[in-house]
Structure formats: C-alpha cells, structure tokens
Amino acid sequence: MSDIKHHLTDALLMSYAAGTLDEGFSLVVATHVSLCDECRARLEAFEAVGGVMVDECDEVALADDALDATFALIDTLPAEQAAPRVAAKNNVFPLPLQDYVGGDLDNVRWRAVGGGVMQAVLKTKGPGKVRLLSIPGGTAMPDHGHRGLELTMVLKGAFEDEDGYFGRGDVEVANEDLHHTPVAVAGEDCICLAATDAPLRFKGLVPRIAQPFLGI
C-alpha cells in the first residue's frame, strides 16, 4: 500500500468529491482510493470542503410534516449491517471494481485483441469507456494518443513508459499532450484498468483500421 507512487490529481478528487465526475473515471478513483490511504485522505479533505458548503447553504423550509414523515420512513427501513465492505486479502480487484466485473480476476470475460493482449469492456454510462487490459510481460501496448483524458491504473504486474514505472495501485493520468508507449514489465501479465472520455488514437495504420472492430 505504501509503494504507490503515482496518484490521482486534485481536479479528479475534487470532481469525485463534488459528485460530478463521469462514471468511468469515478470507477478508477474509487478503485485507487481503496488501495491508497494518501488519496483517501485527500479525497476526505475535499469532502470536508463540501461540508463547509452545506453549512453555508441557505435554508429552504421543509413541509410541515417532514420530520414525522422521515420517522415514518425510518420505521420502514431495514437495520443496516455493521460489517464493512472490504475485499478479501487474496483478491486482486478492490470491491468497487468487483461490482463491475461480477467477481475477481478469475471472473473477467476476456476478448483477445491481438499480440497476446486481451481486453474486457466494462459497462458504464456516459461517453467515456472503461476496460480491463491484460498485457503479456515484455509486450508493448500500441502507441496511442488521446483526444481527452485517459486514466490507467495497474492492478497486477507493472508497466513502464516515458513517465516512469507503474506497479499495483499506481495511476497514470494522461492528457491529450502525452503520446505514450506503455510496455508491460517482463514477467507476469500486466492487468490494468483504463478509462477514457474519448476514443483512443493509434499512430500506426493497422491499429487505426482495426479500431472500430476492437471497440477501443
């Protein structure tokens, strides 16, 4: 947990705290924060700003019977169980990601996309796209740029690119200025969670032709 070196940006954490971040990026934030106490503390600090905003809010009167109605509502609600939502120690995926996969790494329904690389697109709302990628150790991802923002978080194995070494929990935040070539570090497969808010742009001709078919 203390090995995480590449963190989320303030803008992402503030936007997630405010509740305005897209679902796909929110999944990356929730997954990273599950593993990173530093970003959890930063997120909770941004939520404290939200608390100040609520304190400073004007007041809008409620219906006359609102308190009684709320007690009536409380009486219909089941008691919440006290057990915290925490993934099992040997799990690869934190719980927010497991919710989207329907289980841990073993439950991913991979599709081969060539060169030993596999992907699984996760269902989210909004224009962006979220996928899991499995890249064999020592293999390069196709060189690509972005029209928007791309977040790539490592869950297992590691990759390296122009920005450094990314191991479990690390997140690369890439904007459209960055043309990067991630290479999975030799050894085990590198499993990543990647979210974009616009389609990727591959530099080579063949990936560009294949892009519509691959859905990436």
Add this chain to the structure above:
Amino acid sequence: MPTDIAIDEGPVRAAPASYAAREMSDPLPKNTSPENREYVALVERIRDAKDREAFAQLFRHFAPRVKAFLMKGGANEGLAEECTQEVMATLWTKAHMFDPSRASVSTWVFTIARNRKIDALRRMKRPEPEDLPWGPEAEPDQADVMTLRQESEKLAAAIAELPEKQRDLIQRAYFGDLSHAQIAEETGLPLGTIKSRIRLALERLRHAMG
C-alpha cells in the same frame, strides 16, 4: 470573551489554581462552536440509544440546508423534499458508520446528500471506495475527534477568507455547475493540514486493526 479577561480581585496566590481549573473544565479553543460539539454527540445518541429527540435536533439544523443544496443542484422542490427526507433517514440507519476522527457531521451529511443527488438527479451509478476495516468496538480517540473538529473550523474560516471569485468557483464546483475539465489543477484550497489529520487518523485505524 469577558470571562477570560475578568480580573479576580482575590489573593494573588489563588490565581494559578483558578486558571488551571478553567483550562481543565474547558479545554477547547474559543473558536470551537458549541453546536459543532453537540452534533457529534447527537449522532452518538442516535447510534447508541435510537434517540428520536437527538434526531429531531439534527433534522432541524441540517434538513433545510440539505434541501437548499439539492435545489441548487437542480432538483425541483418536490424532489428535493423527498430526497432530503431520505438523506436524513440515512443518517439514522448509518449512524454507526460515522467516524468523527475523520469527518465533521456536516461533511458526513454532505457525502450522503451528494450520493442521493447523483442517484436521483444524474441517474448514475456511483462507484464507492471500499470501507476501512472498522468495527463498532473501535471507538475513535477523543483527541483526534477534537483536532479534526478544530481543523474543520479552520478550513471553514479559510474558505470564508478566499477572494470572492475563487469562493464562487468552489461553490459552483460543489453545487454541480463545473465539470472535471473546468476544475483547475491548482484549486488554491488550503487543505494541507486537514488532509494530514485525516491521514493520521487513517494510519491509527489501520494500525489498531492490524
């Protein structure tokens, strides 16, 4: 405060004792509002005793603010009324999840209202981080609770002192008028100290839970 500067005309020898007594009976700094102290106690009364009077007090303070927050976020009055009652009911059912060493009651209320807003207005699923391993037997350290409360108040004071233009941007971000792309990387918010306190509380919690 008048009581602090009033001069006791009694024997000089008596002064240190009365000062010590005052420090022990009121260890909180002057800027700690009694309301804020009470909110934590009210949540604890709901958690421990299902105390309806404690809930009514929290309701009177927070429900009108939550309703305003939801309406600023785009809810019409009917929806805001309905969601506010649901948000307040959630305070009751989740009272055992509130950790006063990491958040003020206002912050906790904000997160519940925000989640309800995403669900009702944006109709979007919100991925949430895992919980910390945290059981009801782990009572937070009272010194941590007090420090967090002080940091929350300092944060509120610091935000109040920001230039109006910047404060306006922050409000727009939190009421849902700014997208992620419109939020600057440098928010200019003075969050260093409260972040450090929360980080410390997280560390202690991890340590206590082994």
